[in-house]
């Protein structure tokens with residue numbers, strides 16, 4: 001899933017390639033992808049892209065007529081830039097194509113989504129705050145006012161696991177399953193630690209790795225085309241998605257904990273005093 005660094009890089013890519021262009025047409029390839037009906041997608045025709053921004057993991061294309069085309073790529077979605085789009089509009093069907101935006105010079109992009117759970121969402125609104133997932137976002141961790149004190153306030157009194165807090169878009173915007181694994185590994189912190197148990201030094205250290213991890217991920221993907229971002233994200237991960245591999249810091253074997261619809265990865269030596277965390281799926285298999 002694209003998280004804050006990838007969405008930030010996609011926004012920068014679109015600022016370079018699409019800003020200043022008029023839109024020729026926008027098509028939703030499936031009934032479920034477009035979450036709004038007023039204004040209609042056809043109202044974009046001829047409108048000029050004036051800016052491309054990001055809210056958490058949402059991408060925002062702003063037009064000269066005050067509209068915002070807001071996109072959330074969900075877990076299996078991606079943006080594929082094309083110098084020359086096919087001229088025929090997309091046909092609904094089983095292809096991964098979810099949405100297509102064509103510009104006045106024939107270029108544009110496809111939003112694609114793999115898998116059977118279709119969660120990719122597109123909204124056309126007059127105000128980004130009309131999008132429910134945008135209006136409820138917590139502070140952006142790369143904003144200037146996201147200070148150690150801000151983070152302390154967000155964590156204080158929260159008797160929930162720090163992994164869940166980092167992933168909760170209503171608490172902090174833009175961090176998902178992958179970068180929360182990376183942040184906790186860099187902070188040498190157990191994903192199961194309660195947020196309320198962090199002292200001042202823990203919070204300051206966590207703040208530094210949140211900002212550092214996200215900024216270095218953006219730096220690595222700077223200048224990469226949309227096509228290469230996914231590979232770069234994967235290559236930059238120390239523990240996420242690397243179960244069974246060696247921790248790049250200490251050499252211990254990276255382990256995972258499975259949940260109903262996701263899993264987390266961590267290094268026992270770096271993060272949990274050498275003790276593996278309980279994994280319900282593993283204990284079920286061993287019975």
Ligand SMILES: [Zn+2]
Pocket residue numbers: 247248249250251252267268269270271
């Ligand atoms: Zn380690």
